[in-house]
Amino acid sequence: MSNSIENEKSCAETADRYEISAKSNYSSVVKSTLLKSGPIIAFLLLAIYLSFASPYFLTGSNIVNIVRQTSITAILAIGQTLVIITGGIDLSVGAISALSASVAAVLMTQQFQIGGFMIGPVGVGWGIIIAMLVGVSVGVINGVIVAKGRIPDFIATMGMSMTIRGIALLVTKGMPVPSHAVATELKGYLPEQIVWLGNGSILGFPASGVVAILVVLVGWFILRYTVLGRNVYAIGGNRDAARVSGINIVRTKILVYGISGLMAAVAGIVLSGRLNSANALMADGEDMKSVASAVIGGANLAGGDGGAIGSLFGALIMGTLANGLNLLNVNAFWQRVVQGLVIIGIVLFDQWRRRKFKA
Amino acid sequence: MVTKKVLLRMERIDKKFPGVHALNQIDLDLYAGEVHILLGENGAGKSTLMKILSGSLERDSGNIWIDGKEVGDLDPEHSKSLGIGMVYQELSLCPNLSVAENIFLGNLPKTKIGAVDWEKLNKMAKESLVSLNVSIDPRMLVRNLEVAEQQLTEIARVINRQSKILLLDEPTSALSDAERDRLFELIRLLQSKGVGIIYISHRLNEIKMIGTRVTVMRDGKVVDTIPVEKTDENQLIQKMVGRKLNEQYPKIHTKIGDKILEIKNLSSENKFKNVNFQLHSGEILGIFGLMGAGQTELARSIFGLDSKMSGEVLIDGCVLTKHNPNDSIRHGLGMLTRDRREGLVPMLEVPQNVTLAIRSQESFGQIIKLRTEKEFANKFVNSLQINPPIINRKVVFFSGGNQQKIILSRWLCCESKVLIFDEPTRGIDVAGKADVFRLMSQLANEGIGIVMISSEIPEIIAMADRILVMRRGEIVTEFQQSVTQEDLLCAASEF
Numbered sequence: 001m002s003n004s005i006e007n008e009k010s011c012a013e014t015a016d017r018y019e020i021s022a023k024s025n026y027s028s029v030v031k032s033t034l035l036k037s038g039p040i041i042a043f044l045l046l047a048i049y050l051s052f053a054s055p056y057f058l059t060g061s062n063i064v065n066i067v068r069q070t071s072i073t074a075i076l077a078i079g080q081t082l083v084i085i086t087g088g089i090d091l092s093v094g095a096i097s098a099l100s101a102s103v104a105a106v107l108m109t110q111q112f113q114i115g116g117f118m119i120g121p122v123g124v125g126w127g128i129i130i131a132m133l134v135g136v137s138v139g140v141i142n143g144v145i146v147a148k149g150r151i152p153d154f155i156a157t158m159g160m161s162m163t164i165r166g167i168a169l170l171v172t173k174g175m176p177v178p179s180h181a182v183a184t185e186l187k188g189y190l191p192e193q194i195v196w197l198g199n200g201s202i203l204g205f206p207a208s209g210v211v212a213i214l215v216v217l218v219g220w221f222i223l224r225y226t227v228l229g230r231n232v233y234a235i236g237g238n239r240d241a242a243r244v245s246g247i248n249i250v251r252t253k254i255l256v257y258g259i260s261g262l263m264a265a266v267a268g269i270v271l272s273g274r275l276n277s278a279n280a281l282m283a284d285g286e287d288m289k290s291v292a293s294a295v296i297g298g299a300n301l302a303g304g305d306g307g308a309i310g311s312l313f314g315a316l317i318m319g320t321l322a323n324g325l326n327l328l329n330v331n332a333f334w335q336r337v338v339q340g341l342v343i344i345g346i347v348l349f350d351q352w353r354r355r356k357f358k359a
Numbered sequence: 360m361v362t363k364k365v366l367l368r369m370e371r372i373d374k375k376f377p378g379v380h381a382l383n384q385i386d387l388d389l390y391a392g393e394v395h396i397l398l399g400e401n402g403a404g405k406s407t408l409m410k411i412l413s414g415s416l417e418r419d420s421g422n423i424w425i426d427g428k429e430v431g432d433l434d435p436e437h438s439k440s441l442g443i444g445m446v447y448q449e450l451s452l453c454p455n456l457s458v459a460e461n462i463f464l465g466n467l468p469k470t471k472i473g474a475v476d477w478e479k480l481n482k483m484a485k486e487s488l489v490s491l492n493v494s495i496d497p498r499m500l501v502r503n504l505e506v507a508e509q510q511l512t513e514i515a516r517v518i519n520r521q522s523k524i525l526l527l528d529e530p531t532s533a534l535s536d537a538e539r540d541r542l543f544e545l546i547r548l549l550q551s552k553g554v555g556i557i558y559i560s561h562r563l564n565e566i567k568m569i570g571t572r573v574t575v576m577r578d579g580k581v582v583d584t585i586p587v588e589k590t591d592e593n594q595l596i597q598k599m600v601g602r603k604l605n606e607q608y609p610k611i612h613t614k615i616g617d618k619i620l621e622i623k624n625l626s627s628e629n630k631f632k633n634v635n636f637q638l639h640s641g642e643i644l645g646i647f648g649l650m651g652a653g654q655t656e657l658a659r660s661i662f663g664l665d666s667k668m669s670g671e672v673l674i675d676g677c678v679l680t681k682h683n684p685n686d687s688i689r690h691g692l693g694m695l696t697r698d699r700r701e702g703l704v705p706m707l708e709v710p711q712n713v714t715l716a717i718r719s720q721e722s723f724g725q726i727i728k729l730r731t732e733k734e735f736a737n738k739f740v741n742s743l744q745i746n747p748p749i750i751n752r753k754v755v756f757f758s759g760g761n762q763q764k765i766i767l768s769r770w771l772c773c774e775s776k777v778l779i780f781d782e783p784t785r786g787i788d789v790a791g792k793a794d795v796f797r798l799m800s801q802l803a804n805e806g807i808g809i810v811m812i813s814s815e816i817p818e819i820i821a822m823a824d825r826i827l828v829m830r831r832g833e834i835v836t837e838f839q840q841s842v843t844q845e846d847l848l849c850a851a852s853e854f
Contacts, residue, residue, distance in 0.1 A: 228723035234715055237704035244664065244694060244702055245769065246685035246719035255723060304706050 038350060039297045039313035046320055054327040062323065064206050068199075068274065070319030071212035072097075072267050076286055077293035077311040078219035079139075079263030082256045084294050085223070087236040087303025088146060088153035090260045092161040094286035096138050097268030098279070099168040104131035104269065105177040105278035108191055124191035132265045138164060139261020143254030161287065168280035176279040190276055198273025208270045212312075215263060219308035222259075232256060236303025292343050293318055298350065317346070364391040365427070366555040367412075367524055372421035374407055376756070379747065381407045383579040385421070389524065389555040394546060394569050396587070397559045399576035400599055400760075400788035405559050408576075409526050412557075413445035414438035425524070444522030446513050446530060452501045459484030459497035462516045487519050491545055507538030511545060518549065525549065525556045529786065531565065543569050561788055563592045575599055600790040607793055608821035611800040615824065616640035618676075619808040620692075620777045622661065625670030630656035631832035634670070638777065638808040643799060645823025646812045649851050653832035654812045655697055658781045661810075662694040663687045674777060688716055693770030695763065697781040697812075702766040705755035709745070710736035712754050713768045720773075739768035743798065760791025767798060778802065779810045784818065796822055816844045 050057040076093045083090045104127040111120045122130070138160065145156040178189060189195075200207045223229035231252045234242040242249060267286070272278035297314030299306025321342055325335045367389040374382040382404045389395050397405045410416040412423075414433035423430050425441050433441075452461045459481050460467070468479040484497035493511045501509060510530055517525060527546075531539045546556060546569060558569065566573055570587040575598040582598045620638040625631070631653035638644050648654045659665040661672050663683045672679045674690040684694075693716070696702050703712055710732040718727075736750045743764045745757070754765055763783065770778055780799065784792040799822060803809055813819040819826060826838045828850040836850045 225726050225729070226723065227718045227721045227725040227727060230711060230715075230718050230727060231723070233707060233711070234704050237706050238700070240701040241704050241715070244662075244684060244696055245715040246683075246688040247715070248685060248719070252723070304704070 038353065039310050039317065042296075042346060043313045043317050043320065046317060046324070050320065050324040050327070054324065056327055057324065060204075062327070064201070064204075066316075066319050066323045067206045067209040067212075069323060070315050071206065071208040072271050072274075072283070073286065073289050073293055073318060074212040074312050074315035075215045075263050075267040075270065076283075076290035077297070077315045078215050078308055079260030080290040081219065081294045081297070081299055081306050081308060081311040082223070082232055083153070083260050084291070084299045084301060085232050085236045085303060085306045086253060086256055087239070088253065088256075089291060089301070090139075090142065090157050090257065091154065091287045091291075092138070092142060092157040092164060093260060093264040093267075093290055094283040095161040095164040095168070096135050096261050096264035097271060097283040097286065098281065099138065099164045099171070099268075100131040100134040100265035101268035101272040101278040101282065102168045102172045102177060102280055103134050104128065105190060105272055106171055108194075109178045109189075124193045127191065127194070128269060131269050132262055135261040135263075135265025135268070136258050137261070139258040139264070140254055142261065143257030146257065147250040147253040165280060172278070172280045174280065176277045178277065190272060190278075194269060194273040195276055196273065197270050198275070208274065211266065211270055215266065216308050216312045219311075223308055228252065228255065233304060236300075236305070238304070289318060290315075296343065296346050296350075318343075364553075365389070366391050366425065368424040369408075369412075370422045370424075372408065372411060372423070373419045374404075374411065374416065375419055379579070379756075381579050382411075382418075385576075385579075385581055387574060387581065387584075389557060390571075391523075391553040391555050392550050393571040394550060394556045394558050396566050396570040396573040397557055397576065398563075398566075398573055398595060398599055400758075400790050403576040403599075403788075404579040405576055406528060409445065409528055409557070409559065412438065412443055412524075412526060414443075439520060439522075442521060442523040443526065444517030444520060444524065445526040445528070446510070446517055447528055452509055452513055452516075454500070454502035456501060457497065458488075458495055458499050458501060458504070458512050461501055461512055462487060462497070462519055464516070466520075484515075487515055491515055491518065492548060493545065505538070507534050507541060510534070510538075510542060514545060518554070523554055525554055526559075527556060528559045529561065530558070531560065531562060539565075561786070563595060563789075566592075566595070577601055596789055599788070607789070607796075608818065609793065609797045609800055610822055611804045613641045613800075613804045615642045616806060619674065620810070621671075621673040621676075623671040623673065625657070625660065625672065626668045627653075627656060627660055627665065627832075628668055629832075631660075631829070634834055636827060636834065638810060640776070640806045640808050641803050642825070643803050643809045643811055643823050645819040645826040646810060646829060647814070647816070647819050647826055647847055647851060648829035649814065652829040652851065654829050655781055656832075657829070658694065658779045658810065658812055659696075661687075662692060662779060664694070664696075685719055688773060688775075689720055691774070691776035692779070693773060693775035693777070694779045695766050695770075695781060695783055697785065699759065699762050699766065699786075702769075703754050703762055706753055708753055709740065709750040709765060712765055713739060713772055716769045716773050735772060736768075739764075739771065743768060744794070758791075760787045760794060763787060763791070763795060764798070771802075775807065777808045777810070779812070781812045782814065783811065784813075784815065792818070816847055820844065820847065 056062050076097070080090055080093060107120055107122045107130060108124065108127040109121055111118055142157055142160055145151055146153050197207050197211065202210055223232065231242065231247050234245065234247055235249055235252055239249065268283065271283055275282065293314035294306060294311045295301060295314070296317055297306065297310030297312065299311065321339060322335065325338060330338065365388055369385060369387045372382050372385040385408060399405050407416065411418045411433070414435040414437060417432065430441060453464070462484050463480060468476045468483065470476045481497045488495055488497060493515065495504065495508055495512065501512060504512065530542060534542065549556065566587055572584060572586050573590065573595065574584040575582040575595060577599060616639055618637050619640045622634055622636050625634040634657055636644070646654050656665060660667045663679070663686060667682060674692060677690060679686055679690055704715065713736050714732055733750060739745065740748045740750055745761050745764050754762060757765065783795050787795065799809055799811070811819065811823055820842060824840060826842060826847065827834050828836045828838065828847065830851055838846065
């Protein structure tokens with residue numbers, strides 16, 4: 001549009017209204033900042049409380065411990081966040097972690113005869129690549145079922161979760177890997193690099209934490225600066241508008257589930273390193289933890305809203321809470337009760353605050 | 360009016376939203392048996408005022424009296440119990456339930472053991488429908504009703520809660536003339552029963568037909584409240600926009616260029632068949648038809664939103680083979696859907712919405728330059744005079760006319776060659792309409808070809824260079840510009 005349109009709005013009144021709007025625009029910036037930093041504030045409050053309640057909370061070894069506990073959930077939560085923003089949910093991330101770690105562990109520790117050739121044990125690089133391929137493939141299958149088959153995300157990924165756990169049991173023959181119980185096993189341990197990912201550290205900072213931070217940064221960048229991220233928000237915010245605007249919804253969803261699968265594989269590798277073993281039933285309960293992290297971090301299960309940094313703090317809140325309850329010697333049964341209630345409480349508070357500020 | 364009983368009085372109602380003073384010291388009263396028309400441009404604050412009355416928004420300050428008693432904070436429940444009934448623009452019925460169930464929803468009659476007493480329910484529903492002179496079978500599923508019947512059902516539901524004050528927000532926007540007459544009959548009946556009605560409409564010609572008094576709002580203030588018989592349309596328009604509308608249909612006569620869009624034998628499964636037409640650059644081609652004649656389906660199918668059965672769409676002589684929106688956009692087609700909510704991502708801000716379609720042509724890994732994007736948005740906000748000119752504002756907070764401009768920006772941003780406007784002024788106020796028409800003229804003048812689908816006869820006659828008339832899914836006639844309203848209606852109706 002070259003020439004602007006002549007429009008003689010009654011200037012006095014318009015100006016009158018914008019004076020107000022200029023002021024409230026400033027306060028709305030403050031409000032939206034507060035709105036976005038909700039999870040960070042909640043995390044800080046929790047940390048401050050715990051540092052007073054327990055003398056061990058702020059010690060170096062405890063912080064390292066929290067980072068190790070949190071990093072797995074954080075990695076899964078980033079993939080989950082992308083899925084949730086599109087309006088979906090991925091209940092198979094825990095299972096994908098288990099399958100990809102199991103496949104990698106089996107290949108890295110055992111030997112097979114395929115067509116007369118002895119294969120394996122493969123090197124650590126191959127192990128990681130194969131684990132990631134497994135994760136991406138399962139994620140893509142999730143995406144195809146959801147987007148092409150038009151099955152609700154919830155059902156599709158839950159079904160896949162059971163399927164994948166079953167396959168993982170088949171792959172590991174129901175045993176932890178490595179286990180010494182299987183005749184074909186060559187090594188009694190996972191490659192040291194994998195173990196380092198789970199338990200090692202770089203300049204005193206846990207390696208798994210570094211992986212988690214990298215994943216968070218990648219997620220943040222995708223969501224904020226790439227066309228894919230924009231499509232994710234658009235599809236979750238209004239699927240119809242996304243369609244009218246020419247966005248390929250099927251392809252976007254498949255890709256997002258693929259990324260979630262990839263993140264799950266990364267988490268699976270780190271977790272198997274931490275446990276120095278992989279098994280078909282590991283990462284149980286991580287699906288719900290990752291969903292909870294994303295939601296605590298401000299993601300909207302109806303789609304269209306959420307972010308990587310928020311989800312990181314969501315995961316940190318979950319990890320710190322679990323750690324704090326341990327430090328405070330809370331009975332393990334009560335820990336579950338408290339954790340569940342805290343999740344509900346935080347989301348309730350978040351809903352209330354959103355309604356208050358948006359009205 | 361014999362008894363001038365005041366049902367409702369609102370004084371100095373004030374409401375501020377972030378960025379806008381939505382209601383500025385509003386005074387309004389409503390008598391029993393009156394139809395009080397609320398007029399104003401989009402964003403004038405009418406809907407906000409109604410939301411405050413129905414309890415879905417809290418007021419910042421101001422007092423409300425109902426039946427002479429002051430009421431404090433309103434929430435939806437409280438508001439209902441005070442006898443205020445709201446009929447929303449978008450119907451809020453459950454389509455999968457029957458008429459009777461919808462009318463008594465939340466208050467179903469029960470048998471001794473606590474199950475629904477179907478016999479009693481249907482009888483009660485029948486009675487309440489009959490008392491409103493409405494003949495609908497209470498057992499029908501709402502899904503199977505005509506739009507007007509759904510509206511009547513909704514009103515029956517509201518009235519059934521003993522509402523004395525009825526709020527109607529643009530009730531006729533989806534109705535045909537005959538359906539509207541039916542609604543007006545019902546309104547007159549309610550009037551005679553002493554119900555007070557606040558009626559929001561953008562259709563000025565309805566004011567004389569149904570109104571008692573009219574209150575004009577502008578920029579969050581009440582401009583005037585006048586008895587209907589003491590005013591006329593011109594005066595009302597002037598009060599609404601605060602100035603004289605020099606031109607309601609600013610049509611620029613442009614030179615019509617080469618063929619740019621061609622539709623060949625396009626047919627759908629059952630909505631339209633054998634549609635053929637051509638559109639030239641700089642031309643505004645009107646497609647007129649009564650509701651359900653297939654014009655919306657045709658538009659959606661051309662753009663690739665709905666499937667087609669056979670036929671071709673050509674842009675600049677090039678056949679669109681993939682038949683999906685992405686491919687259409689690549690070839691320079693843009694579409695403003697009938698329902699604006701289908702066009703916008705409400706919780707995203709202006710820049711993201713403006714660039715949405717252009718992003719669909721980029722690869723997923725493409726990195727977005729946020730600053731360029733903002734500059735883009737600013738450019739369109741200025742050139743299209745989007746109001747308020749704040750780009751970091753979620754589009755859900757803009758008024759209808761401005762949302763329409765944001766969607767238009769999206770297609771200008773893609774440099775579309777052909778734009779399809781499906782009912783571009785639906786739910787937009789008078790000044791907003793003139794704005795949209797001015798933009799259409801200007802775009803045509805710049806060489807864009809426009810398909811304008813409209814059921815508003817005056818606007819299509821004024822704006823279109825040629826008019827195709829659709830009836831039962833087929834194009835039956837073509838008119839040149841000099842067509843009269845009667846000709847157009849005759850061609851579109853079936854005799």
